[in-house]
Amino acid sequence: MTIASKQGYAGKRILEVMRSGVRYGEAIFEELRGAVPGDASTILDFGAGAGFFLEKFHAKGVSVDAVEPDADLQFMLRPLAETVWSDIRDVPKESFDFAYTVNVLEHITELDEACTHLSRVLKPHRRLFVFVPAHEILWTSLDDEVQHVCRFDRQSLRLALERAGFHIEHMKYFDSLGFPAKLGVRILEQFNLFKYGSGSMEFYDRYLFPVSRQLDRLFKGGFGNNLIAIANRAR
Secondary structure: OOOOOOOOOOHHHHHHHHHHOOHHHHHHHHHHHHHHOOOOOOOEEOOOOOOOHHHHHHHHHOOOEEEEEOOHHHHHHOOOOOOOEHHHHHHOOEEEEEEEEEEHHHHHHHHHHHHHHHHHHEEEEEEEEEEEOOOHHOOOOOHOOOOOOOOOOOOHHHHHHHHOOEEEEEEEEEEEOHHHHHHHHHHHHHHOOOOOOHHHHHHHHHHHHHHHHHHHHHHOOOOOOOEEEEEEOOO
16 A cells, blocks of 8 residues: 555455544544643544544544545544545645654555655654554464554654654553464464454453553553554654
8 A cells, every 4th residue: 555545445355443542542543542642732644544543633622634535534534534645645735733644654554754754744843643453473364354554563664754854752562362362373373273353352452451451550561462652753
């Protein structure tokens, strides 16, 4: 997927499956809201997808603009977003106090260009929140289905953001239990014993993810299935 792709998103089935992860989504939103500066009046969702986080902000009366290349998803987003762009290159420079991107950068082939545009649309010294899948060793059929280009670690994400002119404030892993769980999935898939679906997501979300969140606090984000970065536009 390029930063300006107009083709339909191949992972729409997974977008629906992920909505079964109520606790998982709420936990990401909790991290996201905690990163929003108190004086932020303009917010951008880069790669808004089906609008999960736009819905959350909208319910709290917070206005958010969005970038989403998929035409069908754009139609779903318009009641929730002030403005919806299909391409971040069309977003005016230095327009936003805060931008976030959740499970998006791993899809983008022109990563440096996308990160540079994220820096461009932020006002100087304003903040970016990034949430991405972590560790190539955790690659499963899910990554193939949704057409991931990569999974990140601290170094690869840090370098991508720094090349775009960001200063890293904080990085941590998320979903500690997801690391061994994803390894288990990778092994089971070798024997055709596992397939992602709403049932498996609901089970993990209800019974295992609450434990994972406790482990995140215990291990202070030292490892996990995902990676969070909070960064400032350096100039």
